[in-house]
Amino acid sequence: MPTDPLLAGAAPAKGKRPWFLSDPDVERVLNVALALAMELAVTRQRLDALERLLERRALLPRAAIEGFSPTREEERERQLMLRELQLRILRILIQDAERERSPAEPIERIMRELAGEDEAPAAR
Amino acid sequence: MSAVQVPPSWRHVGRHALFPEAGHDDVARFDFLANLNTLIASEVLPALRQAYEQRTKPAFVRTHGRPPGDRHEAHEALRGERLWQIFGALRRASMEMRQQTGRTLVLRQLPQLLAKARALNEGAPTLRLDPSIEQPRYASAVDIHCMPGGYHGELVPEDVSAGANYDCGLFATTAGMLGRYSDGGGRALAAWLRAEHPDFRPRRILDLGCTVGHNVVPLAQAFPDAEVVAVDTAAPVLRYGHARARSLGVRNLCFVQANAECLPFPDAHFELVTSAMFWHETSARALPRILAEVHRLLAPGGLTLHLEQPQYTPEMDPFEQAMRDWDAHYNNEPFWSAMHELDPRRMLVEAGFRPADCFEFPLRAEVDREVFPEAGTGQEDYGRTPLWTVFGAWKRD
DSSP: OOSOHHHHHTOOOSSOOOOOSSSHHHHHHHHHHHHHHHHHHHHHHHHHHHHHHHHHHTOOOHHHHHTOOOOHHHHHHHHHHHHHHHHHHTHHHHHHHHHHHSOOOOHHHHHHHHTTSSOOOSOO | OOSOOOOOOGGGSOOOTTSOOOOHHHHHHHHHHHHHHHHIIIIIHHHHHHHIIIIIHHHHHHHHSSOOOSHHHHHHHHTTOHHHHHHHHHHHHHHHHHHHHHHHHHHTTHHHHHHHHHHHHTTOTTEEOOTTOOOOHHHHSSOGGGOTTTTTOOSSTTOOHHHHHHHHHHHHHTTTTTOTTSOHHHHHHHHHHHHHOTTOOOSEEEEESOTTOTTTHHHHHHSTTSEEEEEESOHHHHHHHHHHHHHTTOOSEEEEEOBTTBOSSOTTOEEEEEEESOGGGSOTTHHHHHHHHHHHHEEEEEEEEEEEOOOOOTTSOHHHHHHHTHHHHHTTOTTHHHHTTSOHHHHHHHTTOOGGGEEEEEEEOOOOTTTOTTTTSSOOOSSOOOEEEEEEEEOOO
C-alpha cells in the first residue's frame, strides 16, 4: 500500500507542466487560491447539510457548536484534518518539489516523435 | 425554477460493486470541479473567442497581411493573449485538482478496493493478464490526461487504483454529459447499430484500448449472445474493468491484456471491431499497424467502427482547431494534434479496406434523462453534448 495515500494522491503527472501566466509564481498562487476555494465550498456544503439536518430535526441548539470542546483523541483527528487540508491547498508547490526529483521531456518533442517525425529514444 | 443551468451533482454517478465509496466532501469536491469547468466553458471561452476576433486576429493580420492560416499559427498568436493564459491556467489547475480528488478518494480505500476486485476476478477465465506485455511509448512517455501513473502505473501488486480513479472522475470532467456510467459513446454505437443495421448480429466482438471497459459494456449488453473481447495494454484498468463489468451483470465480456498492434487472435475471428477515443492515444507509427490488425481480424462481412473527435479540416476555423488542440499541448495527449489531421479513410484503405466500403458519420451521445431531467424538452443541451465522428468500414471478402 502507499504509505501515505494523501501524499500519493497529490503526486504530479509525468510530463513537463506548462505555465500559462507570464509569471509562474502568480499561477502558483492562483492554484492555491482555487484549492482554497474548493475546500471552502466543501466546508460550506457540509455546514449547510448539517444546519439543515439540525433544523429539520430540531436536535441541537447553535450554542452547543460555539461551546464545543474536543477530547484529546478528537483533537488529534482535527489536527490530521488540518494536514489533509494543507496537502490539498499546497498541492502545486509539493508537486514542484516532486518534479525537481524527476525532470521530464517537453511534450512537443514527444508529439513530434509520436507523429513519426523523430526517432524514438532507446527503449525505456 | 432558476434559468441558470448547472451540471448534475456527482452524487448521480452510476455505481457498481467496485466503484469507490465517496463521502460528503468527495462529492462536494467533484461538484466544485464540474461547476468550475462549466463556468470556464460558459464564461471564459466566449470571451476568449471574442478577444481572438477583436485583438489576436487583427494583430496577426497587421504583422502578416493575412489571418492565421492553421491551428499552429492561431495557437502561437493566442499565447500572448491574456484570456488564453487565464483559460489555460484555470483549465490545467482544474485537471490537476480532479486528479488529486479522485486519487485521494481511491487510495485511502485501496485495501478494500483490492479485496473487492480480487473477489470478483479471482480464477475468472474472462480476465487474461499477460505480464510480458510492455507499455508502448505512446502510453508511457507522459501520464495521459495528467493522471499520475497513467493507465498502467501500479502502486501495489494487483493494483486497480488507476481504473478506479479514471472511472470516478470522468463524470466530473465531462459534467455528466457522457451519462451516469460515462458510457455515452458505447451506448450511441449500440443504438446506431440497432437503428441502421438491425439484422447485423455479430457473434464475436473486439474492442481496442478499452481502459475500464465503459464503452464496451453497452455493446456486450446490446449483443448478449455475442462473445465480446476487450483489450488494453494496462493491467490496472483491465482488473478494474473486468470486476466492474461482472458487478454490472455482464458475463459475455472477456478482458485481455494485449497490444492492439499485434493481437493474439486468429485471422477473421471477429465480426465487429470497435474503439472509442483510442486512436488519439496511440501514434503515427502504431495506428496503421492497429488498423492492419483490424483488417486481418475481421471476418468477411464484418464491420469496424471507431469513435473519435472530429478531424481538423481546412473548413474548420483555426481558432476552433487551436482550442481543440489544447489537450495535446496542455493535458498530456501528445498524439491528439497529429492524429486529428490524418485522413482516416485513406488509412483504412491502406489497411486493406476497399474505398467504397469505408464511411464516416457524426454521432451524438444520448443525453441521460435520469441525469438531465430537462433534456429533450426543446432545449438542445448545454452546448457541450459530445459530438463525435465515427470512422468505419465493412470487410466484404
